[in-house]
Amino acid sequence: MLKGVAASDGIGIGNVLLIEETSLEYTPHAVEDTAAETRRFHEAVEVFVKNTEKQAENLTKTAGEKEAKIMLGHISMIKDPYMQGEIEKQIQGGSCAEAALENMCDMFIGVFSAAEDDFTRQRAADVRDVKAGMLAILLGVNVVDLTAAAPGTIIVARELTPSMTAGIDRDNIVGIITETGGKTSHSAILARALEIPAVLSVENVTKTFKDGEKVIVDGKAGLVIENPTAADITEYTAKREEFLAEKSELEMFRNKKTLNADGTEYELFCNIGKPEDAVKAVECDGEGVGLFRTEFLFMDRNSLPNENEQFEAYKKAVMVLKGKPLIIRTLDIGGDKEIPYLGLEKEENPFMGYRAIRYCLGNKDLFKTQIRAILRASVYGDIRIMFPLVTCVEEVRHGKTLVEECKAELKAQGKGFNNDIKIGIMTETAASAAIADLLAKECDFFSIGTNDLTGYTMSCDRGNSKVSYLYSHFQPAVLRMIEKIIKSAAENGIPVGMCGEAAADPMLVPLLISFGLTEFSVSPVSVLKVRKEIAKWTKRDADALRDYVMTLHTQSEIVEYIKSKL
Amino acid sequence: MVSKHFTVINAQGFHMRPATDFANAMGKYGCRVTIKHNGRDVDGKSLMNIIAACIKVGSEIDVVCDGEGEAEALAEAAAMIENGFGE
Structure with a gap:
């Protein structure tokens, strides 16, 4: 058995077809008729362009337009004026077309491969593909043709x-x-x-x-x-x-509403980390975005993103969603993240330290820049604001005051925003669960962040293998926290979602239905799976399961019992 | 000669598609187009050189157009960059 990178899901059983790379070897030779050699090169480019256009057309049918664009990019590469100019120069200097082409391609393969970012490094594969295609044409050899491959x-x-x-x-x-x-x-x-x-x-x-x-x-x-x-x-x-x-x-669950077995409707959103992930959320049939992490805007750079830059990113995401909700979590950053330009001090205990809403309330300019950008983007769709790591009522009030200040500033500048923008919080601390009844009176919605809630409630770092056995959302303590948060939201008539990994756990779904969760937010690939899980349960069956689970005393009893009922 | 300063706003910077669109658009003009980035001059008509320059989101760049149609070229460059390449 051989191990590799799992790159595309599914099982294939069949017979090997070995793709041997066609030999593209040649003997570099000096050219005398450089004009004819230059012509030969340009003719090869024309053939390459024609072949590639045909391949792109095929690929549009089998894999889609986005993939076909990769092929069309190869045309732009070989038609690059700088690249063509350098190749012509080398041919005029007496080099054969093959050697001139290979020289230039290898130069770029070297430059791209040495780049810091993954994206540029991957372009080296494109240049290799262009080089192989061009050499095959120049040398008159056949390239790999898979159209005739046998079934299986x-x-x-x-x-x-x-x-x-x-x-x-x-x-x-x-x-x-x-x-x-x-x-x-x-x-x-x-x-x-x-x-x-x-x-x-x-x-x-x-x-x-x-x-x-x-x-x-x-x-x-x-x-x-x-x-x-x-x-x-x-x-x-x-x-x-x-x-x-x-x-x-x-x-079968695609393009359907998210309903339990009684027909009660739920919202099924996605968690995303970049504006372009919104496309994925829509493709995977998400009904909105329940958690848009904004840290990406602040990482891998040398200075703070300005208001316009943030505005463009939020606008881009909400436009993709075409009216579906986009819940934007304000900056969740602390001493555990490497963002040199923020000058964050290393802390003894960053998870309990100066981070998230605490840091933002202490750095008003930074926070208000983000809020203004979110407000401005809110005219393009259904944007909601969510504060992370809330532990007390004052934090919510303070955050809401700043939102009002930002609204007044934008109004003075004549800039538009949604005046009724909804403001909610991540309930992810033990404190927020304990005072969920008080917080629910200050917010328009809750979203339970189970990863942190589990860690803070169990006082355990899941990355520490000596204590990670404690980290489970089936611990009676964690389930009680979740129930308290959901019940408090229901009693105060506000929606409550869950945006942690746990929302996609088939074993937790019935408990969440019974507790009264109204929104599930999961990674885009899990959308259909979760919709299917929700459809399995009636409120009655879920309640029966919940009633028994909440009488159990240990995590292992709970897990075992739920397993027996699935 | 005309020039303008920009901050790159689209999330993936000058990745394959924006770089291709940019180089192709600039190729239509007679003037020289140079992107100044991290102290280096990058040929704005060359897709390969633009990719090699690794221009990311948040990068500060100057676009310099020099020669025939320089004003129009710069206006089109500005529209593309400031619009985040339509992303």
């Missing part, structure tokens, strides 16, 4: 290139294994868009595998099983059917 083919290659994927027929290719590439590489993105199971970064596969060999690809676990036994094949065939059945079952 598992591709084994050093790297899955965009030009390769353009020829893939999804009915015939059942799996992909490569030697390079991570979760965010083109290979991975393309495999997911094509919905073909893929395991990447498996060492030496192109050398150890033979054509026609039987192999199993487990794209969920990131495993490749060579020479599978009959038992392996039976096991994985069952897994494959289970995966496909589950997938088609989940698809």
Whole structure:
């Protein structure tokens, strides 16, 4: 069994088709008729452009427009005026077209590979693809053509290139294994868009595998099983059917309302960390965004983002959502994050220290800049403000006063905003749970952050392996906190959501239904799964489960009992 | 010669698509287009050089246009950058 990067979900069972890289070797030679050589280069570019346009057209059909754009980017690369100019210069200097092209491509591959950011490094793969495509044309050799692959083919290659994927027929290719590439590489993105199971970064596969060999690809676990036994094949065939059945079952929940078995409607939102993730939330059928973390705007840079920059980011996210709610959490930052320009002091105990709403209330200019940006963006859709780490009523009142100040400032400047913008809090501290009844009178909504609530309630750092056994949202203490928060919200007539990982836990869903949660906010990929889980429960069954669970004394009893009832 | 200072606002900076759109748009003009970033001069018509420059969100850049159609080129550059490349 070989281990690699699980890049595209699903199980593939089939026969290896080894993609041998066509030899693109040549002997560099001096050229005398440089004008003819320059012409030869430009003719090759024209052929390359034509081929690539055709591949992009195919890819639009199989994987979608976004993936096809990658191919069109290759055209822009080879047509780059600087690149063409340098290649022409080298040819005029007596170099052959192949060598001139390779020189320039290798130069950029080197520069891109040495870059600090992942995005630029990944472009090196594009230049390699362009180089290979161009060299093949110049040398007159055939490039890999996957259109003729037999049904049940598992591709084994050093790297899955965009030009390769353009020829893939999804009915015939059942799996992909490569030697390079991570979760965010083109290979991975393309495999997911094509919905073909893929395991990447498996060492030496192109050398150890033979054509026609039987192999199993487990794209969920990131495993490749060579020479599978009959038992392996039976096991994985069952897994494959289970995966496909589950997938088609989940698809039945797409474009549906989120209803429990009685028909009570819930809101099912997504947690996102960047404006462009809003696209993913919509694609995954989220009904809004229940938690938009704003830290990304402040990290990986040298100075504070200004009001306009923040405004643009919030506006972008809310425009994508087209009227669906966007709950923006104000800056949650503290001594545990490396943001050098903020000059945050290292603290003995950053999780209990000067962070989140505490830091923001103490740095009014920074906080008000963010609030003004959020307010200005609120004219473009349903934006709500959420304060993190609240522990007492004064913090909410103080925050709301600053929002009012910002509104007055914007009004004076003649800038628009939603005057009735909703303001809520993350209930994620033990203190906020204890005084949830008081806080509910100050807020328009609650959102339970289970990760921190569990950590603060159990006084345990889940990253510390000596105490992490205490970290569970099924601890009786944590369940009581959650129940108290939800009940207090209901008694005061305000909506209450949950935006921690726990909201997507099938074992917790019935308890949340019984407690009276009104909104679930989960990662985009979990939306359909959670909608399915909610649909399983009537209020009556959920209440019966809750009634018994809350009489139990230990976490293990609770977990065992719920498991027996699912 | 005309020039203007910008802060890059779109989340992914000059990634593949914005860089491609920018280089293609600038390619239409006769003038030279230079992006000044981190003390370096980057050819604004060259996609490859723009990618190599790693211009990220929050980066401070100057765009300098020099020659035929410089005012129009700068206006189009400004529209693209200030609009966050339509993201």
